[in-house]
Amino acid sequence: MPESDMFSDDLGKALEKWRSQSRKGFLELCLLACVKGAGRSYGFAMLDSMAGAGLDVGEGSLYPLLARLVREGVLDAAWDTPPEGHPRKYYKLSSFGERYLERLGQERDKDQKAYKAILSGACASSERPRGGAGGSGGAGARLIVNYKIGGLE
Amino acid sequence: MTKKQYLDELESQLYFLDEAARTDVLREFESHMDDTQAARPELDEAQIVDRLPPPASVAASYYSEGAERQSKEDERGRKKGGFRFSLGGMERLFRFARRDERELSGDDVGVERVECTLVACDVSAVPGDGFSYRISGRWDDGDEPRITRQGGVWKLDGGNDADSLELTLPPGLVELIVSTVSGDVNASLPEGANIAVRTASGDVSCTVAGGALTVGTASGDVSVKGSTTDAEVSSASGDLSIRGITGRLKAGTQSGDVSVYCADPDADVDASTLSGDVSVHLAEGSAAEISAESVSGDVSAPGARRGAGLVGAKMLREGGPARVSAKSVSGDVSVR
Numbered sequence: 001m002p003e004s005d006m007f008s009d010d011l012g013k014a015l016e017k018w019r020s021q022s023r024k025g026f027l028e029l030c031l032l033a034c035v036k037g038a039g040r041s042y043g044f045a046m047l048d049s050m051a052g053a054g055l056d057v058g059e060g061s062l063y064p065l066l067a068r069l070v071r072e073g074v075l076d077a078a079w080d081t082p083p084e085g086h087p088r089k090y091y092k093l094s095s096f097g098e099r100y101l102e103r104l105g106q107e108r109d110k111d112q113k114a115y116k117a118i119l120s121g122a123c124a125s126s127e128r129p130r131g132g133a134g135g136s137g138g139a140g141a142r143l144i145v146n147y148k149i150g151g152l153e
Numbered sequence: 154m155t156k157k158q159y160l161d162e163l164e165s166q167l168y169f170l171d172e173a174a175r176t177d178v179l180r181e182f183e184s185h186m187d188d189t190q191a192a193r194p195e196l197d198e199a200q201i202v203d204r205l206p207p208p209a210s211v212a213a214s215y216y217s218e219g220a221e222r223q224s225k226e227d228e229r230g231r232k233k234g235g236f237r238f239s240l241g242g243m244e245r246l247f248r249f250a251r252r253d254e255r256e257l258s259g260d261d262v263g264v265e266r267v268e269c270t271l272v273a274c275d276v277s278a279v280p281g282d283g284f285s286y287r288i289s290g291r292w293d294d295g296d297e298p299r300i301t302r303q304g305g306v307w308k309l310d311g312g313n314d315a316d317s318l319e320l321t322l323p324p325g326l327v328e329l330i331v332s333t334v335s336g337d338v339n340a341s342l343p344e345g346a347n348i349a350v351r352t353a354s355g356d357v358s359c360t361v362a363g364g365a366l367t368v369g370t371a372s373g374d375v376s377v378k379g380s381t382t383d384a385e386v387s388s389a390s391g392d393l394s395i396r397g398i399t400g401r402l403k404a405g406t407q408s409g410d411v412s413v414y415c416a417d418p419d420a421d422v423d424a425s426t427l428s429g430d431v432s433v434h435l436a437e438g439s440a441a442e443i444s445a446e447s448v449s450g451d452v453s454a455p456g457a458r459r460g461a462g463l464v465g466a467k468m469l470r471e472g473g474p475a476r477v478s479a480k481s482v483s484g485d486v487s488v489r
Contacts, residue, residue, distance in 0.1 A: 009449060012449075013449070013483070042184070042188070043181060043184075043185050043188075044184075044185050044188035044189065044192070045188075048192070058206055059182075059185060059205055059206060059211070060205075060206035060210050060211045060214050061214060063178065063181060063182070063185075063211070063215075064211070064214040064215040064217075064218040065218060067174075067178070067215065067218060068218040068219060071219075079180075086183075086184055086187040086188075087180070087184055088184050088188070089177075089180070089181050089184060
């Protein structure tokens with residue numbers, strides 16, 4: 001196997017692992033935002049819209065997650081059986097779900113700002129002085145200041 | 154696979170849900186397939202089913218989202234006519250503080266088959282001179298475990314409140330069948346007895362003396378010792394460790410590791426996983442035909458030659474009549 005392939009193979013594995021770790025909460029947020037955007041929605045339509053937005057979600061993740069969110073009172077679900085066509089289970093946000101989604105969005109924004117702050121140099125001078133008297137504490141203070149400035153962007 | 158086959162398989166994999174929840178899931182998957190058909194009329198039934206993940210992995214996902222725990226709490230709430238609302242650990246604490254531990258025990262003769270249906274109850278079984286049982290837990294009057302006897306078949310329905318079951322198995326037992334949701338099973342069998350175990354999250358450990366074995370778990374680990382003539386072990390995310398195979402073995406998991414030690418040069422082994430590692434140790438002097446492959450992991454099989462595959466690595470060795478097939482998608486595979 002050429003070295004470049006081995007590298008892309010390792011990268012693929014590492015990415016896969018990272019994705020599965022970081023994805024769970026993110027998927028929940030996207031799903032709730034998707035339901036909110038639609039007003040009410042059903043599994044197939046959610047998968048379709050999320051795929052359209054560039055987020056590939058499998059049925060095996062979506063339906064169990066929906067079931068949990070219903071149990072937790074975040075979503076309300078009801079079967080809709082039309083005179084023609086097949087029945088569908090529709091989901092919508094409960095009033096608790098509305099508030100929950102709003103808070104999730106805020107949490108996500110905060111994380112994103114922190115990430116941006118780090119990219120724009122918050123960690124560039126993060127080495128602290130190694131003890132001894134007379135240290136100005138400059139690096140640590142700068143870090144906080146940079147972080148806050150970054151956070152305000 | 155047809156739609157009906159998929160839904161039937163999913164139904165049996167979702168045994169840890171109560172019936173209403175299970176029916177709801179099946180109805181939703183059926184509705185999903187109908188939506189797929191409407192959106193993609195060019196697909197036939199088999200293609201629509203093929204787009205879905207395997208039923209075992211869907212079930213494992215429901216399980217890990219806590220469906221099992223909740224359905225049990227709901228059921229308990231309904232039975233007591235109290236809160237549907239779950240108080241979780243607190244409710245359980247009160248329940249245990251309120252009730253004393255109880256016990257049922259006895260023995261019987263002429264038992265050829267033992268069938269146990271349990272929820273969170275651990276099971277231990279050992280071979281002995283005759284059949285006896287002891288079951289303990291904290292149940293209310295009317296909720297005690299139900300024992301029935303029909304001919305040579307002894308049946309136990311442990312209910313929700315049994316905590317532990319100890320069995321002594323008689324010589325000449327034909328089969329032990331255990332199904333639990335979260336209880337562990339630790340069984341050592343009399344000579345020639347077969348065993349079948351199904352559990353969602355319990356771990357299973359069996360010592361078999363020449364009988365056949367079938368074990369299925371969603372997330373529990375499985376360990377088998379002794380000699381089995383015919384064994385089938387499957388899990389969604391558990392690790393499988395099988396030592397002492399003398400006949401045919403089929404061991405498959407999705408994200409767990411599989412480790413097999415053959416006791417007999419003629420053992421016929423089929424071991425596979427999606428993302429775990431597979432290792433098969435052949436018995437000394439085995440001339441088995443070997444096929445070992447992995448899509449993105451490493452493959453090692455001393456004495457075998459590299460085979461040509463479309464993707465990944467493959468190693469082959471001719472031989473027989475015994476046969477070893479070891480496969481992984483992203484894990485490492487070794488046969489030695």
